[in-house]
Amino acid sequence: MKIKKEVTIYDLAKELNYSPSTISRALNNHKSISKKTIKLIKGAAEEMGYRPNNLAAGLRNNKSNTIGVLISRINRPFMASLISGIEETARKAGHNVLISQSNDKYENEISNCNTLYDSRITGLIVSLSMETVEMDHFQKFVDKGIPIVFVDRVPDNFNSYKVVIDNYTAGYSATKHLIEQGCKRIAHFAGAQHRNVYRERKKGYLDALREHGLPIEDNLIVHFKTLSFEEGNKATKKLLKMSNPPDGIFSANDTAAVSAIMCAKKMGVNVPEQLAVIGFNDDPIASIVQPSLSTVSHPASKMGAISAKRILDHSINTYDTGVSEVTVLGTEIIARDSSLKKAKVLESE
Amino acid sequence: MKIKKEVTIYDLAKELNYSPSTISRALNNHKSISKKTIKLIKGAAEEMGYRPNNLAAGLRNNKSNTIGVLISRINRPFMASLISGIEETARKAGHNVLISQSNDKYENEISNCNTLYDSRITGLIVSLSMETVEMDHFQKFVDKGIPIVFVDRVPDNFNSYKVVIDNYTAGYSATKHLIEQGCKRIAHFAGAQHRNVYRERKKGYLDALREHGLPIEDNLIVHFKTLSFEEGNKATKKLLKMSNPPDGIFSANDTAAVSAIMCAKKMGVNVPEQLAVIGFNDDPIASIVQPSLSTVSHPASKMGAISAKRILDHSINTYDTGVSEVTVLGTEIIARDSSLKKAKVLESE
DNA sequence: ATAGTTAACGGAATCGATTGCATAAATTAA
DNA sequence: TTAATTTATGCAATCGATTCCGTTAACTAT
CATH class of the missing domain: 3.40.50.2300 (Response regulator)
Structure with a gap:
């Protein structure tokens, strides 16, 4: 079978006689591009079946618009609802959700942590495995200013965002x-x-x-x-x-x-x-x-939503490693x- | 707070007096690099806290080692088990899992489809929304040779991999x-x-x-x-x-x-x-x-595992759009x- | 000893999008 | 009318890893 070539901003540039910079800016509604041009470029993009390449953008910006989730098991009612809440909130903000389960094994948690890091996630949401005591595997996120939100099963000895019930x-x-x-x-x-x-x-x-x-x-x-x-x-x-x-x-x-x-x-x-x-x-x-x-x-789904929001709201400027911001939700x-x-x-x- | 600079293969190259090409090859166990050098480079990488950048590799190779999952809702026992099966299988093969839920809305399915495509996923696993009838939004995957596996709720009018029960x-x-x-x-x-x-x-x-x-x-x-x-x-x-x-x-x-x-x-x-x-x-x-x-x-989890395997096993060479390969599992x-x-x-x- | 091989590595282009710094044209101010 | 802005756009470097071609140097065969 034939595999269609990817349509890139360069193709659009050539087709419309604009530079790639202009195409890029137009697609991102940059203010220095006239509305006329924006409409024209977006129209052509749609027509030519252009789809942005998140990998390229992510590489350039050093972030992937992706939230990583690290939990023990997906097929538990609480966890499934939690993820559901995360997913909904993340998607509304144009973010993706990467999931991984530790099956309550410390080793898996570490390895999943690394894999998620390698994907340059925007932030990490964690519910600790049953076994986890050491927290070193999370340090690299802190070092890089990547926010971590611990949910439900949270650590005592690690300063970070936390979302828990009382x-x-x-x-x-x-x-x-x-x-x-x-x-x-x-x-x-x-x-x-x-x-x-x-x-x-x-x-x-x-x-x-x-x-x-x-x-x-x-x-x-x-x-x-x-x-x-x-x-x-x-x-x-x-x-x-x-x-x-x-x-x-x-x-x-x-x-x-x-x-x-x-x-x-x-x-x-x-x-x-x-x-x-x-x-x-x-x-x-x-x-x-x-x-x-x-x-x-x-409130599982709500906890997920709040955790995701924490990541989305997080700005490098306001973030400080030394601080532990805990959100406590009520139960019934x-x-x-x-x-x-x-x-x-x-x-x- | 200080944000640590990323360690790249260039940093390793400079440090060890090798070229980036050699570093890259060594990290991937390329045969033309001596075992001694590989050991040396991997050791240094570990020590310097090097972590590969999946975005960069993905851009270069035009694939992200990520499986996309598009389902109606996560917080249903069947779906949660399905995802669990997918995740386990994918992770063992070094792949990530991106999830998205349509909430049974056709519109969401389309938009999630696009978002997943933009992330250049290796393959897509779908359980159709309640509303879906038209299948056009899946065409771009076919055009690009990206395998789609439909699970459980599958289409009648679309040739692709399918995993269902009888x-x-x-x-x-x-x-x-x-x-x-x-x-x-x-x-x-x-x-x-x-x-x-x-x-x-x-x-x-x-x-x-x-x-x-x-x-x-x-x-x-x-x-x-x-x-x-x-x-x-x-x-x-x-x-x-x-x-x-x-x-x-x-x-x-x-x-x-x-x-x-x-x-x-x-x-x-x-x-x-x-x-x-x-x-x-x-x-x-x-x-x-x-x-x-x-x-x-x-067999929800097994269906997930099989679906993931289908994607992992898929090779451009053997793939043919015209063929619909259906796996039917038994029930009890x-x-x-x-x-x-x-x-x-x-x-x- | 010389041609032929092989092993081990380097150079540089490439993937696609972004963006700081120019530049040209158009508009406004004086 | 000329200088000063503003508007709209282009150039080219950059993000980090991969890989096609080389290029040495060491080794083998005859």
Whole structure:
């Protein structure tokens, strides 16, 4: 097959008897080109099927109008929504989005970091892998003045833009919600404690117990590796087999929370009467499981949009490496059937 | 803050007293450079923090080692898995992935198409928007010999690579499954008929009815716009209020199927005894809803991997525009509680 | 020992768009 | 009418990597 030759500004220049400079300026609406000429050139460009070469422009300007995204996994509801928010915002501003997933491996994060750097991205949006502790691989971005926005799973020891939710308050509120429903012995499904999100949620849980005069029992706090369905099942079974089992569970994610509900049902434990459950994220499964899962909703798409905006707004002038600008978004307790003991009581009256 | 200067092959050349050509060749393991020199140069490159500039290389070679992805929405389980598969495969081959979503709008699809083209992507992977009928916006890729892989939602009138599942057989099997479970009056939740996937699934449904001697009733076939939860609810309510309601539903997606189950339960209709339900996609909600939803599983991630491989394997030499190379993947019926009447009967014996 | 090969490397053009610095023409000011 | 601006455009360097042609120098074969 024949492969059509690329139409460049030089072709346009030759065709229209203008210099490439004029063509370039016209296409970019440069003020020193008359409106007449601009219209003429743009018309011809359209007609001749001219399409700008971003690689050439990018090389010249040393930037690619591309936002890099580095996350653990795409196929999680939260992450998919996050990316969706990033993509929408970026595209409206004429930017592209490069994605890469670390699969929660430190090594992959480093290698993806480099690849994204090599593409001369305008900025980087990161949600850290489960394993990441060292942050050296991000330094080259800082050195070059390329903005980094950490989202959700953010580092403690690295100054940069950050977009997070108030995990502490969310954990506190979720726990308080269970307490208000009459729970006295609340278990917690905790995630990896070196990741801010899980650590903060747990802190909120602990403080809520303390401030409401409830005892903290270590054997009611289960530390998960991945907060998976299987892990949740196992943990729930173990908890419910205790001589004095908990009457509530605050899970750091929905997956484990749903598994708890299903496990409890299978074991003949009533939810929420005997065991109230609240999760985190408001995944689609939360509203489908029965009883429907109370949870903490996470403005994922909005977080993506804000992160992208941070990059787009970033200007070399105002940027200062030493500063850590943190955006904290609010969350919302979604009270569904899995925790509403009181409502149930009222209902049956 | 100070912004570090980029380290280029020229810097390496000056530092090591080699020409840029040699540096370039060494970094690419060119055979005409001695192993000693390669080791020396690569060592220095590492030490000086050299990182290749993909924009420059891309401009020179007129390709960016980047795969473009154009889909309707990222935050759908199927799509997220698809992208995940693409990303993994692409990255292993040293390629990047640019994503863009059309939100099912024809206009967005066109504009995203252009933007991706401008980035000189190596190949394009597309799942068509709901609205798309005209295919002109893809022509420029063909003209330039850039491979396009259509996935899942593919065009009828455009020759290219295609990666799909056998929707007809899947629809046939799903319907047959309901018939085998004893259903006599099976309804169908159909999607937009100008999209191959929904059209084929319906065809399979119709043929299964015919071949099993069941009548086709037009009022049991509901055409959806988006197969949403709300639409599903409305449709189910209407069906179940009929004087002789259906005893089975084959839904073209899981969302609508789940809504049918929940609606039926609310109306006091037993699933699967009075109404057997089977969906499509095997979304996470399918195994969570109760009774759990029987469905057709879709190898989303694998489809992504295959699509990416198609692009990577593509060589200008073997490519011919006139040919349409279609890869058809198999699906699997996942029989869960929402359709297993017989198993239930056996269980209660 | 001499022609013929091969190994190892350098020169310089090239990819396409951008932009600082000229320049010519047109307009305005004085 | 002439100098001073303003307007519209062109020239040529530049971004960083690649690659087609050389060119040496070392090596091999006869």
